[in-house]
Amino acid sequence: MDQIEQRDPELHAALEKTWYSPTGFPEWFSEVNNRPLGVRFMVTAFAFFLISGALTILMRIQLIVPNNEFMSPQTFNQLFTMHGSTMMYLFAVPFLEGLALYMLPQMIGSRDVAYPRLTALGYWCYLFGGMVFYASFLVGEVPDAGWFAYTPLSGRDYSGLGLDFWALGLALVEIAGIVAGVEILVTVLKFRCPGMTLGRMPPFAWAMLVVGVMSLFAFTTLLVATLLLELDRAAGTHFYNPNRGGSSLLWQHLFWFFGHPEVYIVFLPATGVVSAIVTTFSRRLLGYLLIVMGMIVMGFVSFGLWVHHMYATGLPELSMHFFAAASLMVAIASAVQIFAWIATLWGRKPPMNAPMLYTIGFVVIFVLGGMTGVMVAVVPFDWQVHDTYFIVAHLHYVLIGGVVFPVMAGLYYWLPKMTGRMLNPTLGHLSFWLTFVGFNMTFFLMHVMGLLGMPRRVYTYPAELELEFHNQLATVGTFVLAAGFLVFVWDFFRSLRHGELAGPDPWGGDTVEWTTESPPPTYGFYGSPIVRSRHPLWHSGPVPGGEEFAELAAAEVLGGPIPFRATMATDIITGKPQSIQYLPGPSYVSLYVAGGIVLSLVAILMQLYLVSIAGLVVAVGGLFYWLYPRQEVIEMLRNSEVGRRAGLPIITTGTRSTAWWGAVCLLIILGTSLAAMLYAYFYIQLYSEQWPQGNIPLPDLAIPGVICALLVLSSATFCWANRSFRLGKPMAIQAGLTTTLLFGTIFTIVQTYLIAQIPFSHQENAYASLFYLLSGYIWLQVLVGVVLLAVAQIRIWKEHCDREGFMKLHMQVTGLYWHFSVVAGVIVYAALHLLPHVI
């Protein structure tokens, strides 16, 4: 496999036909291939980067002299809000997701990512979300509450329609983020080519694995937080309204529980890029174990730091210092990685080309940003510089140093693979030096400005502060910086036509993406990558599970023409071939579902609630069509010869099936959203004098208790059905499923009745809002479960004989969801009904 692959024209044509990328109108909208969609992500995100960069130029012009009147304070507020939000939500995360969608399957030797239609859904949600953000300019109501939109400023008393655009656009982008998380996580776990054990994964894949898991938790929390914000604004609830028993600090807690991990969600992929570049150019990688350890530790610990953004809010000192300690520890984990890279480069004389230069620029800038980060993690220091330009300097050192520089490095490194053309080395040097110098001109003195007392987010400053020189240098620096990026953009377009041909492996890289032609064919790989070491193109070693087995499987699954889209699924630890995974082809369903969600959200903006419901119906209908298993496909897979030839199953169940992993991810998402809501509930209870608040009586115990007990029973009856399924007793299966369905239906009906009968309105106070929220959530959760059960029952009735194959998977997935709903129901019952009686 250490040779560049040769192409057999017949096979190439067959594979092209199966994996074609639709072109023209409207077919373009049905694209599901990972590489075209990855490119769309990256192009869109880079466009947002340039737009957001243009906004900063306007801001810096305003700040060039004291008491300038170039723009009004309102406009300045709008600009920094849009700049910060765009950079964080519309550029950094989506760009790296796009890069991962494109590169990850190439690096791990897979034909595509795990859920192609989900990729498309993510892209459309992201694109529409960005459009909703910027649509605010059209109506002249631009968001202006900063990128973290603190309540009560972002509440409806102080902010207009602009904030609705912000919250709803963000909700869409969050959906995209969650979806990408699932996608990436399952792809890295299941779709590595034969031989790629966990210990042979490229660091970039490790980074994306950690990021995938983090996205599930972080974006879900933010999604809940923004939906509550939007409910406060549109439906008159009081979650964040202190006047009615809510809490504005609650928003800060939820936001930063997302916000800090977000920094690592963009930083970890960037470190993965840097590791790849450092490895290639020093022709080795030292400290692989430490790098991986650093990523895992950062992934966890970044969730335990959120309070360090809230030192100035009057929390108990004890808890502040507790989080300060954790913040210092995470710095050590980042430092370990940097030492590993330096050790790798030591004495190796890497070529000083654009990727390497940007990498070194990254290390220099990021180390400075990390040092100021440690400074502000120290509570009393933070009290001094909180909300000053010191923070602006720090965050740009971390974000531009830690994300933009690695992204540029990655582009210079991988663009030859993506376009097939080299970029110009001289222009690369020019671009680097302009950005590096421009960056430091812009931001270095901001540390000083902050210490001298210039607050952040002000549209001007008095001449007495004597900060004119600092600000002018910063403004000039911004133009230099912008020039650096424009040189790159120009070089990029130039290279598309005039660039030197790159060939498969221009840098002599070590990972399998360099074995394909550049750009890679639509089907990703021609032939059958087998990984025999951590640097598969440089060294060779044993293949877990045996050489012949891996070769046979790889040759059949990846090397031969299969009449449908498929890739190899392997064991999550050893990378042993495990099964053949069928993947769906082009489809409009993703666009349709995304359209439904957008319609429903935009209708809320315009207060057309019926339209909003219609949008929801469209989205749910689309999802149903999407998920409903197609009989033709099952038949086709059943009758396929490939599986037998390769000695691998095609129809899989349990941990071997991507559907199972998808279901587990769904449960993580649902569990996280429930946890966020329960956190809100207990947090508000903690700071309330009485519970329930106001004159609301204690909640009823009896009827909710009875239906909750029914729910628990239904879990047992489902187990019975499942057992009968394994034993192959059709009557007992039907009986078990019917009783489960019956209990579930009773629960839903009674719960509907109970919600309709609640003797107070959701606008009464925060308690009332929470009561409606949690009751409604569990109602919806069980309702969906009932539908799933009904579908399973009908299908089993029609398909009774299929015990080992597809129906087993269907039962497993339904069971996961159902048992989870039952647990959720019990928890909500305990929190909402039982506990208020006890304490």
Add this chain to the structure above:
Amino acid sequence: MNEQTESNALAGAPADAVSDTTGEVSRLQLWCGLYGGAIAWTLHLLAAYAIAEFGCVSSFRDARFLGITGVAWGILAVTALTLILGAGSLWISRRSQRLLLAEFGEKEDDPEVFLAHIGWICSVVFFGIILAQAVPVLYYMRSC
């Protein structure tokens, strides 16, 4: 690797979870070694945060024993418990590492050896983080 599982997979109809045990170290042990420390840290964070945030606004703050507040006692207790858990993870991962090294030698990219190594390093680091996070409470024994 294990011959039986291999022929199993070749036959095309293996059981759901391939049991890739190398005899003495099971996958479960490897996973415990890898995530034990992280789980201990998570529990420590959740418990200590809850005690600090909720305890410092409740009567818990004023309850004292040996002059130390209930809050501080609570955090000390969860620290002790989670450190025990962390130590368990250290022990398991160290044991897997030793056994696997004896069996396979220093082959870092062998899947199991790798997991054992990384589990051991992560366990050490998380143990240290729990310790570090418990330091502030020593300064807040008598008040929040």
